[in-house]
Amino acid sequence: MDLGLAGKVAIVTGASRGIGRAIALRLAAEGMDVALVARSGTLLDEVRREIDALGREAVAFPADLRDPEAPARVVAATSGALGRLDLVVNNAGATKRGDFLALTDEDWADGFALKFFGAVRMTRAAWPLLQAVGGAVVIIAGNGGRTGDREFAIGGTVNAALGLLTKALADRGIADGVRVNTINPGIVETDRFQARLKRLVDETGVGEAEAYDRMRAAHRVARFGRPEEVADLVAVMASGRVGYLQGAVVDLDGGETRTL
Ligand SMILES: NC(=O)c1ccc[n+]([C@@H]2O[C@H](COP(=O)([O-])OP(=O)(O)OC[C@H]3O[C@@H](n4cnc5c(N)ncnc54)[C@H](OP(=O)(O)O)[C@@H]3O)[C@@H](O)[C@H]2O)c1
Numbered sequence: 724m725d726l727g728l729a730g731k732v733a734i735v736t737g738a739s740r741g742i743g744r745a746i747a748l749r750l751a752a753e754g755m756d757v758a759l760v761a762r763s764g765t766l767l768d769e770v771r772r773e774i775d776a777l778g779r780e781a782v783a784f785p786a787d788l789r790d791p792e793a794p795a796r797v798v799a800a801t802s803g804a805l806g807r808l809d810l811v812v813n814n815a816g817a818t819k820r821g822d823f824l825a826l827t828d829e830d831w832a833d834g835f836a837l838k839f840f841g842a843v844r845m846t847r848a849a850w851p852l853l854q855a856v857g858g859a860v861v862i863i864a865g866n867g868g869r870t871g872d873r874e875f876a877i878g879g880t881v882n883a884a885l886g887l888l889t890k891a892l893a894d895r896g897i898a899d900g901v902r903v904n905t906i907n908p909g910i911v912e913t914d915r916f917q918a919r920l921k922r923l924v925d926e927t928g929v930g931e932a933e934a935y936d937r938m939r940a941a942h943r944v945a946r947f948g949r950p951e952e953v954a955d956l957v958a959v960m961a962s963g964r965v966g967y968l969q970g971a972v973v974d975l976d977g978g979e980t981r982t983l
Contacts, residue, residue, distance in 0.1 A: 726961070732755060759774075794841060843888065907973065909975070956975055
């Protein structure tokens, strides 16, 4: 199926590894040029080279998206380097886990600074360019925004706020011709997941397969997700083929979320 993305331009935040890297590569495979954002310039360069090998153009913008000025700088640089902007994927995120009574004001502010305000500022700066071409925004939030977890108060609250932001921006997007949708992944098998699995192996002394199965059973799913699955859904959401998709918050979590 041709998604009609060839020749278009995307910004992907958190593109240096994990889900964001998979998204950037998938969009390039669909023929998009991609602006890559994260703090590590070295890792971004590796992704840039992989995209070059696919025959598409990529530019790397190392930036700390907690800096309030960074998103507007990235949007201006993308438009300068790649000439247009059709898609923003707000993926960068890192929120501290832990007991509510141990989490500080700084932990809360830090979680919101990157994942929530980074997405707000990036989308606001990009909006006029997206409006000019009938573009789209995809937010990678997380299913912790649907179901409370005592150890995930910050991340869950940020993800829930992003869900409502999606609805508010979609309401504006109806008038402006910009589509805004969100994916709520469950656990995805990134490097971070592998480190968590290894910790469980070290702590319990069970084998890796048994550790995986215990985690899987605790989450009541058949398996965990792969970064490429999130990337495939982003590509479809960005495509005009599903132009009726507006303001959707889609759980991609193997059925873990059982509420409406
Ligand atoms: N993996 C999961 O199981 C899962 C589940 C649900 C939701 N999610 C969400 O999906 C998104 C991606 O997750 P992931 O697992 O792929 O994360 P990850 O492997 O930790 O990657 C995070 C990305 O964000 C970038 N980043 C971190 N802090 C940044 C900052 N201050 N400024 C700019 N970029 C920054 C990182 O690069 P640098 O460190 O170089 O800056 C990296 O590229 C996150 O928003 C996460 O909350 C993940």
